Amino acid sequence: MFTKSTWIRLPRNVVVGHGVVDRTAEVVDDLHLQGRPLVVTSPTPRSLVGDAIESQFTDSAVVVVEEATFESVERVIERAEATQPGFLLGVGGGKAIDIAKMAADHVGLGFVSVPTAASHDGIVSGRGSVPEGDTRHSVAADPPLAVVADTEVLAEAPWELTTAGCADIISNYTAVMDWRLANRLKDVPHSEYAAALSEMTAEILVDNADSVRPGLEESAWVVTKALVSSGVAMSIAGSSRPASGAEHLFSHQLDRIAPEPALHGHQVGVGSILTAYLHGGDRGFWTDIRDALRSIDAPTTAGELGIPPETLVEALTTCHEIRDRYTILGDGMSEEAAWETARKTGVIE
Numbered sequence: 001m002f003t004k005s006t007w008i009r010l011p012r013n014v015v016v017g018h019g020v021v022d023r024t025a026e027v028v029d030d031l032h033l034q035g036r037p038l039v040v041t042s043p044t045p046r047s048l049v050g051d052a053i054e055s056q057f058t059d060s061a062v063v064v065v066e067e068a069t070f071e072s073v074e075r076v077i078e079r080a081e082a083t084q085p086g087f088l089l090g091v092g093g094g095k096a097i098d099i100a101k102m103a104a105d106h107v108g109l110g111f112v113s114v115p116t117a118a119s120h121d122g123i124v125s126g127r128g129s130v131p132e133g134d135t136r137h138s139v140a141a142d143p144p145l146a147v148v149a150d151t152e153v154l155a156e157a158p159w160e161l162t163t164a165g166c167a168d169i170i171s172n173y174t175a176v177m178d179w180r181l182a183n184r185l186k187d188v189p190h191s192e193y194a195a196a197l198s199e200m201t202a203e204i205l206v207d208n209a210d211s212v213r214p215g216l217e218e219s220a221w222v223v224t225k226a227l228v229s230s231g232v233a234m235s236i237a238g239s240s241r242p243a244s245g246a247e248h249l250f251s252h253q254l255d256r257i258a259p260e261p262a263l264h265g266h267q268v269g270v271g272s273i274l275t276a277y278l279h280g281g282d283r284g285f286w287t288d289i290r291d292a293l294r295s296i297d298a299p300t301t302a303g304e305l306g307i308p309p310e311t312l313v314e315a316l317t318t319c320h321e322i323r324d325r326y327t328i329l330g331d332g333m334s335e336e337a338a339w340e341t342a343r344k345t346g347v348i349e
Protein backbone atom coordinates (compact mmCIF):
# COMPACT_ATOMS: atom_id res chain seq x y z
CA MET A 1 0.00 0.00 0.00
CA PHE A 2 1.26 3.49 -0.84
CA THR A 3 1.36 5.59 2.36
CA LYS A 4 3.74 8.45 1.57
CA SER A 5 2.63 12.07 1.66
CA THR A 6 4.38 15.40 1.38
CA TRP A 7 3.39 19.04 1.89
CA ILE A 8 5.66 21.50 0.10
CA ARG A 9 5.23 25.08 1.26
CA LEU A 10 6.49 27.78 -1.09
CA PRO A 11 6.07 31.56 -1.33
CA ARG A 12 3.22 32.71 -3.57
CA ASN A 13 4.95 35.82 -4.93
CA VAL A 14 8.64 36.34 -5.51
CA VAL A 15 9.20 39.92 -6.66
CA VAL A 16 12.78 40.74 -7.65
CA GLY A 17 14.00 43.89 -9.40
CA HIS A 18 14.85 47.56 -9.45
CA GLY A 19 12.87 49.67 -6.96
CA VAL A 20 10.46 46.89 -5.96
CA VAL A 21 10.70 47.85 -2.27
CA ASP A 22 8.32 50.70 -3.18
CA ARG A 23 5.80 48.07 -4.25
CA THR A 24 5.68 46.27 -0.89
CA ALA A 25 2.10 47.43 -0.15
CA GLU A 26 1.02 46.28 -3.62
CA VAL A 27 2.53 42.84 -2.96
CA VAL A 28 0.74 42.70 0.41
CA ASP A 29 -2.58 43.66 -1.27
CA ASP A 30 -2.11 40.93 -3.84
CA LEU A 31 -1.91 38.41 -0.99
CA HIS A 32 -5.18 39.79 0.50
CA LEU A 33 -3.45 40.43 3.81
CA GLN A 34 -5.45 42.74 6.07
CA GLY A 35 -4.49 45.10 8.90
CA ARG A 36 -1.25 46.84 9.64
CA PRO A 37 2.25 45.38 9.41
CA LEU A 38 4.64 44.66 12.23
CA VAL A 39 8.05 45.44 10.72
CA VAL A 40 10.80 43.24 12.17
CA THR A 41 14.17 44.76 11.33
CA SER A 42 17.65 45.65 12.59
CA PRO A 43 19.21 49.14 12.86
CA THR A 44 21.04 49.48 9.49
CA PRO A 45 18.28 48.04 7.28
CA ARG A 46 15.77 50.21 9.12
CA SER A 47 17.79 53.32 8.36
CA LEU A 48 18.04 52.27 4.68
CA VAL A 49 14.50 51.24 3.77
CA GLY A 50 12.40 51.68 6.93
CA ASP A 51 10.80 54.95 5.80
CA ALA A 52 10.24 53.73 2.25
CA ILE A 53 8.34 50.71 3.57
CA GLU A 54 6.45 52.29 6.47
CA SER A 55 5.24 55.22 4.34
CA GLN A 56 3.27 52.75 2.18
CA PHE A 57 0.99 51.79 5.07
CA THR A 58 -1.38 54.06 6.99
CA ASP A 59 -0.24 52.57 10.28
CA SER A 60 2.61 50.22 11.17
CA ALA A 61 4.44 48.93 14.24
CA VAL A 62 8.19 48.29 14.34
CA VAL A 63 10.41 46.05 16.43
CA VAL A 64 14.20 46.27 16.15
CA VAL A 65 16.18 43.05 16.72
CA GLU A 66 19.94 42.46 16.63
CA GLU A 67 20.60 38.75 17.21
CA ALA A 68 18.99 35.51 16.05
CA THR A 69 18.03 34.19 19.49
CA PHE A 70 14.88 32.71 20.99
CA GLU A 71 14.73 35.81 23.23
CA SER A 72 14.48 37.97 20.09
CA VAL A 73 11.70 35.74 18.74
CA GLU A 74 9.93 36.09 22.11
CA ARG A 75 10.24 39.90 21.96
CA VAL A 76 8.67 39.98 18.51
CA ILE A 77 5.83 37.71 19.67
CA GLU A 78 5.17 40.04 22.63
CA ARG A 79 5.18 43.06 20.33
CA ALA A 80 2.77 41.29 17.98
CA GLU A 81 0.44 40.50 20.88
CA ALA A 82 0.59 44.14 22.00
CA THR A 83 0.09 45.72 18.56
CA GLN A 84 -2.22 43.14 16.91
CA PRO A 85 -0.78 43.39 13.36
CA GLY A 86 -2.36 41.69 10.36
CA PHE A 87 0.97 40.36 9.10
CA LEU A 88 4.74 40.64 9.65
CA LEU A 89 7.42 42.13 7.38
CA GLY A 90 10.97 40.82 7.93
CA VAL A 91 13.34 43.53 6.68
CA GLY A 92 17.11 43.06 6.75
CA GLY A 93 19.77 40.33 6.75
CA GLY A 94 19.37 36.65 7.59
CA LYS A 95 18.92 37.15 11.30
CA ALA A 96 16.05 39.65 11.09
CA ILE A 97 14.31 37.51 8.48
CA ASP A 98 14.72 34.31 10.53
CA ILE A 99 13.30 35.98 13.63
CA ALA A 100 10.32 37.43 11.75
CA LYS A 101 9.68 34.04 10.11
CA MET A 102 9.65 32.15 13.41
CA ALA A 103 7.59 34.77 15.28
CA ALA A 104 5.01 34.90 12.44
CA ASP A 105 4.74 31.13 12.53
CA HIS A 106 4.19 31.22 16.30
CA VAL A 107 1.44 33.86 16.23
CA GLY A 108 -0.18 32.34 13.14
CA LEU A 109 0.22 35.38 10.88
CA GLY A 110 1.50 35.69 7.32
CA PHE A 111 4.99 37.00 6.74
CA VAL A 112 6.69 38.81 3.87
CA SER A 113 10.47 38.69 3.46
CA VAL A 114 12.21 41.92 2.41
CA PRO A 115 15.95 41.17 2.23
CA THR A 116 18.32 44.13 2.23
CA ALA A 117 21.37 41.93 1.61
CA ALA A 118 21.89 39.01 -0.77
CA SER A 119 23.87 37.32 2.00
CA HIS A 120 22.07 34.03 2.76
CA ASP A 121 19.54 31.58 1.34
CA GLY A 122 17.05 31.91 4.21
CA ILE A 123 15.29 34.64 2.15
CA VAL A 124 12.71 32.11 0.97
CA SER A 125 13.24 28.99 3.08
CA GLY A 126 10.80 27.44 5.52
CA ARG A 127 13.48 27.21 8.20
CA GLY A 128 14.85 29.39 10.96
CA SER A 129 18.40 28.94 12.26
CA VAL A 130 18.90 29.67 15.96
CA PRO A 131 21.76 28.91 18.34
CA GLU A 132 20.97 27.75 21.86
CA GLY A 133 23.62 26.63 24.35
CA ASP A 134 25.80 23.94 22.75
CA THR A 135 23.50 23.38 19.84
CA ARG A 136 22.07 25.06 16.76
CA HIS A 137 18.42 24.49 15.89
CA SER A 138 17.03 24.36 12.38
CA VAL A 139 13.45 25.30 13.23
CA ALA A 140 10.58 24.52 10.85
CA ALA A 141 8.47 27.59 10.11
CA ASP A 142 6.09 28.65 7.36
CA PRO A 143 8.09 30.19 4.52
CA PRO A 144 7.31 33.78 3.57
CA LEU A 145 4.07 34.36 1.64
CA ALA A 146 6.07 36.69 -0.56
CA VAL A 147 9.59 37.96 -1.12
CA VAL A 148 10.34 41.54 -2.14
CA ALA A 149 13.99 41.71 -3.20
CA ASP A 150 14.99 45.14 -4.46
CA THR A 151 18.11 44.79 -6.60
CA GLU A 152 18.95 48.50 -6.18
CA VAL A 153 19.09 48.07 -2.38
CA LEU A 154 20.94 44.74 -2.62
CA ALA A 155 23.55 46.12 -5.06
CA GLU A 156 24.32 49.04 -2.73
CA ALA A 157 24.86 46.75 0.28
CA PRO A 158 28.50 46.12 1.29
CA TRP A 159 30.10 43.83 -1.29
CA GLU A 160 31.10 41.26 1.35
CA LEU A 161 27.42 40.60 2.11
CA THR A 162 26.90 39.62 -1.54
CA THR A 163 30.03 37.44 -1.63
CA ALA A 164 28.73 35.75 1.55
CA GLY A 165 25.49 34.94 -0.27
CA CYS A 166 27.47 33.46 -3.16
CA ALA A 167 29.53 31.34 -0.76
CA ASP A 168 26.35 30.11 0.99
CA ILE A 169 25.23 28.87 -2.45
CA ILE A 170 28.60 27.36 -3.41
CA SER A 171 28.48 25.37 -0.14
CA ASN A 172 25.44 23.53 -1.55
CA TYR A 173 27.88 21.21 -3.35
CA THR A 174 29.20 19.72 -0.12
CA ALA A 175 25.83 19.91 1.66
CA VAL A 176 24.38 17.66 -1.04
CA MET A 177 27.34 15.26 -0.82
CA ASP A 178 26.78 14.97 2.92
CA TRP A 179 23.07 14.42 2.40
CA ARG A 180 23.64 11.62 -0.12
CA LEU A 181 26.20 10.02 2.22
CA ALA A 182 23.76 10.19 5.15
CA ASN A 183 21.09 8.62 2.98
CA ARG A 184 23.37 5.75 1.98
CA LEU A 185 24.83 5.13 5.43
CA LYS A 186 22.00 6.06 7.77
CA ASP A 187 18.91 5.88 5.59
CA VAL A 188 18.27 9.60 6.12
CA PRO A 189 15.28 10.64 3.95
CA HIS A 190 16.53 12.17 0.73
CA SER A 191 14.91 13.98 -2.19
CA GLU A 192 16.76 13.75 -5.48
CA TYR A 193 14.72 16.70 -6.83
CA ALA A 194 15.78 18.93 -3.96
CA ALA A 195 19.40 17.74 -4.20
CA ALA A 196 19.54 18.26 -7.96
CA LEU A 197 18.00 21.75 -7.68
CA SER A 198 20.46 22.70 -4.97
CA GLU A 199 23.47 21.51 -7.00
CA MET A 200 22.21 23.09 -10.20
CA THR A 201 21.77 26.41 -8.36
CA ALA A 202 25.42 26.32 -7.28
CA GLU A 203 26.49 25.38 -10.79
CA ILE A 204 24.61 28.25 -12.46
CA LEU A 205 26.06 30.71 -9.96
CA VAL A 206 29.61 29.47 -10.54
CA ASP A 207 29.10 29.57 -14.33
CA ASN A 208 28.01 33.21 -13.99
CA ALA A 209 30.69 34.22 -11.48
CA ASP A 210 32.22 36.63 -14.01
CA SER A 211 29.08 38.76 -13.97
CA VAL A 212 29.05 39.01 -10.16
CA ARG A 213 30.90 42.26 -9.48
CA PRO A 214 30.61 45.01 -6.84
CA GLY A 215 27.94 47.66 -7.28
CA LEU A 216 26.31 45.99 -10.30
CA GLU A 217 22.58 45.55 -10.04
CA GLU A 218 22.87 42.66 -12.49
CA SER A 219 24.99 40.85 -9.84
CA ALA A 220 22.34 41.33 -7.19
CA TRP A 221 19.86 39.85 -9.67
CA VAL A 222 21.99 36.75 -10.39
CA VAL A 223 22.73 36.09 -6.71
CA THR A 224 19.16 36.68 -5.52
CA LYS A 225 17.78 34.25 -8.08
CA ALA A 226 20.23 31.64 -6.76
CA LEU A 227 19.28 32.32 -3.13
CA VAL A 228 15.60 31.92 -3.98
CA SER A 229 16.27 28.69 -5.84
CA SER A 230 18.29 27.28 -2.94
CA GLY A 231 15.53 28.22 -0.48
CA VAL A 232 13.00 26.42 -2.69
CA ALA A 233 15.24 23.31 -2.56
CA MET A 234 15.00 23.43 1.24
CA SER A 235 11.22 23.76 1.03
CA ILE A 236 10.97 20.76 -1.31
CA ALA A 237 13.16 18.75 1.07
CA GLY A 238 11.25 19.90 4.16
CA SER A 239 14.68 20.30 5.74
CA SER A 240 17.78 22.47 5.35
CA ARG A 241 19.71 19.35 4.23
CA PRO A 242 20.15 20.41 0.55
CA ALA A 243 21.90 23.60 1.69
CA SER A 244 23.43 22.67 5.03
CA GLY A 245 25.92 19.89 5.71
CA ALA A 246 29.16 19.64 7.68
CA GLU A 247 30.38 23.01 6.34
CA HIS A 248 27.40 24.59 8.12
CA LEU A 249 28.09 22.69 11.36
CA PHE A 250 31.62 24.10 11.16
CA SER A 251 30.29 27.65 10.71
CA HIS A 252 27.74 27.26 13.50
CA GLN A 253 30.53 26.13 15.83
CA LEU A 254 32.68 29.12 14.83
CA ASP A 255 29.74 31.37 15.72
CA ARG A 256 29.89 29.86 19.20
CA ILE A 257 33.63 29.79 19.86
CA ALA A 258 35.37 32.37 17.64
CA PRO A 259 36.41 35.63 19.29
CA GLU A 260 34.95 37.45 16.27
CA PRO A 261 32.96 35.23 13.93
CA ALA A 262 32.91 36.15 10.25
CA LEU A 263 29.80 36.29 8.06
CA HIS A 264 27.78 33.08 7.90
CA GLY A 265 28.29 32.66 4.15
CA HIS A 266 32.04 33.24 4.36
CA GLN A 267 32.44 30.66 7.11
CA VAL A 268 30.41 28.01 5.30
CA GLY A 269 32.46 28.67 2.14
CA VAL A 270 35.73 27.88 3.91
CA GLY A 271 34.01 24.93 5.61
CA SER A 272 33.06 23.68 2.18
CA ILE A 273 36.72 23.64 1.01
CA LEU A 274 37.58 21.53 4.07
CA THR A 275 34.72 19.07 3.76
CA ALA A 276 35.14 18.75 -0.02
CA TYR A 277 38.70 17.63 0.74
CA LEU A 278 37.38 15.10 3.27
CA HIS A 279 34.96 13.72 0.69
CA GLY A 280 37.60 13.28 -1.98
CA GLY A 281 41.14 13.59 -0.59
CA ASP A 282 43.86 14.85 -2.92
CA ARG A 283 41.89 13.88 -6.01
CA GLY A 284 38.77 15.58 -4.69
CA PHE A 285 37.15 18.70 -6.05
CA TRP A 286 38.10 20.96 -3.14
CA THR A 287 40.26 23.03 -5.48
CA ASP A 288 37.17 23.75 -7.62
CA ILE A 289 35.32 24.99 -4.54
CA ARG A 290 38.29 27.14 -3.52
CA ASP A 291 38.64 28.59 -7.04
CA ALA A 292 34.91 29.31 -7.25
CA LEU A 293 35.07 31.17 -3.92
CA ARG A 294 38.14 33.11 -5.05
CA SER A 295 36.44 34.08 -8.28
CA ILE A 296 33.74 35.95 -6.35
CA ASP A 297 36.17 37.48 -3.77
CA ALA A 298 35.01 35.26 -0.88
CA PRO A 299 37.54 34.21 1.79
CA THR A 300 39.33 30.88 1.38
CA THR A 301 41.63 30.92 4.42
CA ALA A 302 41.42 31.24 8.20
CA GLY A 303 43.41 34.47 7.92
CA GLU A 304 40.91 35.98 5.48
CA LEU A 305 38.08 34.99 7.83
CA GLY A 306 39.93 36.60 10.75
CA ILE A 307 39.75 33.32 12.68
CA PRO A 308 42.81 32.09 14.65
CA PRO A 309 44.09 28.71 13.32
CA GLU A 310 43.60 26.99 16.69
CA THR A 311 39.97 28.12 16.81
CA LEU A 312 39.38 26.85 13.29
CA VAL A 313 40.80 23.43 14.20
CA GLU A 314 38.74 23.32 17.40
CA ALA A 315 35.60 24.07 15.37
CA LEU A 316 36.45 21.32 12.87
CA THR A 317 37.03 18.69 15.56
CA THR A 318 33.95 19.50 17.67
CA CYS A 319 31.25 20.67 15.27
CA HIS A 320 29.81 17.18 14.66
CA GLU A 321 28.34 17.49 18.19
CA ILE A 322 26.29 20.56 17.32
CA ARG A 323 23.28 18.64 16.08
CA ASP A 324 22.19 15.16 15.16
CA ARG A 325 22.99 15.48 11.45
CA TYR A 326 25.16 12.76 9.93
CA THR A 327 27.87 14.13 7.62
CA ILE A 328 31.34 13.27 6.33
CA LEU A 329 32.61 14.20 9.81
CA GLY A 330 30.97 11.05 11.19
CA ASP A 331 31.61 10.91 14.91
CA GLY A 332 34.40 13.45 14.74
CA MET A 333 37.90 14.21 13.42
CA SER A 334 41.13 13.91 15.38
CA GLU A 335 43.07 17.10 15.97
CA GLU A 336 45.99 15.85 13.84
CA ALA A 337 43.70 15.08 10.92
CA ALA A 338 42.05 18.49 11.25
CA TRP A 339 45.42 20.31 11.12
CA GLU A 340 46.46 18.19 8.14
CA THR A 341 43.22 18.91 6.28
CA ALA A 342 43.45 22.64 6.97
CA ARG A 343 47.11 22.79 5.87
CA LYS A 344 46.71 20.63 2.76
CA THR A 345 43.84 22.80 1.53
CA GLY A 346 45.76 26.00 2.31
CA VAL A 347 42.99 27.09 4.71
CA ILE A 348 45.74 27.40 7.30
CA GLU A 349 48.96 28.61 5.70
Ligand SMILES: NC(=O)C1=CN([C@@H]2O[C@H](COP(=O)(O)OP(=O)(O)OC[C@H]3O[C@@H](n4cnc5c(N)ncnc54)[C@H](O)[C@@H]3O)[C@@H](O)[C@H]2O)C=CC1
Binds near residue numbers: 120265
Ligand atom coordinates in the same frame (compact mmCIF):
# COMPACT_ATOMS: atom_id res chain seq x y z
N1 LIG B 1 16.76 30.09 7.71
C1 LIG B 1 17.59 29.71 6.79
O1 LIG B 1 17.28 28.84 5.94
C2 LIG B 1 18.94 30.33 6.74
C3 LIG B 1 19.36 31.13 7.76
N2 LIG B 1 20.57 31.72 7.73
C4 LIG B 1 20.96 32.54 8.88
O2 LIG B 1 21.09 33.89 8.47
C5 LIG B 1 22.09 34.50 9.26
C6 LIG B 1 23.16 35.08 8.36
O3 LIG B 1 22.62 36.12 7.61
P1 LIG B 1 23.48 37.43 7.30
O4 LIG B 1 22.62 38.30 6.46
O5 LIG B 1 24.80 37.02 6.82
O6 LIG B 1 23.74 38.07 8.74
P2 LIG B 1 23.00 39.29 9.51
O7 LIG B 1 21.53 39.15 9.46
O8 LIG B 1 23.66 39.35 10.84
O9 LIG B 1 23.43 40.54 8.62
C7 LIG B 1 24.75 40.96 8.61
C8 LIG B 1 24.83 42.47 8.87
O10 LIG B 1 24.50 43.15 7.68
C9 LIG B 1 23.61 44.21 7.97
N3 LIG B 1 22.90 44.59 6.75
C10 LIG B 1 21.84 44.00 6.15
N4 LIG B 1 21.54 44.66 5.02
C11 LIG B 1 22.43 45.67 4.87
C12 LIG B 1 22.64 46.69 3.91
N5 LIG B 1 21.86 46.80 2.83
N6 LIG B 1 23.65 47.57 4.11
C13 LIG B 1 24.46 47.48 5.20
N7 LIG B 1 24.31 46.54 6.15
C14 LIG B 1 23.30 45.64 5.98
C15 LIG B 1 22.76 43.63 9.08
O11 LIG B 1 22.05 44.63 9.78
C16 LIG B 1 23.84 42.95 9.92
O12 LIG B 1 24.48 43.88 10.77
C17 LIG B 1 22.67 33.43 10.17
O13 LIG B 1 22.07 33.52 11.45
C18 LIG B 1 22.30 32.15 9.45
O14 LIG B 1 22.21 31.05 10.30
C19 LIG B 1 21.41 31.58 6.65
C20 LIG B 1 21.03 30.80 5.60
C21 LIG B 1 19.78 30.08 5.57
Ligand SMILES: O=C(CO)COP(=O)(O)O
Binds near residue numbers: 121168
Ligand atom coordinates in the same frame (compact mmCIF):
# COMPACT_ATOMS: atom_id res chain seq x y z
O1 LIG C 1 22.17 28.23 6.55
C1 LIG C 1 21.41 27.38 6.12
C2 LIG C 1 21.37 27.05 4.67
O2 LIG C 1 22.22 27.87 3.93
C3 LIG C 1 20.52 26.61 6.97
O3 LIG C 1 20.97 26.64 8.28
P1 LIG C 1 20.92 25.41 9.28
O4 LIG C 1 22.25 24.76 9.24
O5 LIG C 1 20.67 26.05 10.60
O6 LIG C 1 19.84 24.48 8.90
Ligand SMILES: [Zn+2]
Binds near residue numbers: 120121168243244268
Ligand atom coordinates in the same frame (compact mmCIF):
# COMPACT_ATOMS: atom_id res chain seq x y z
ZN1 LIG D 1 23.76 28.85 5.07
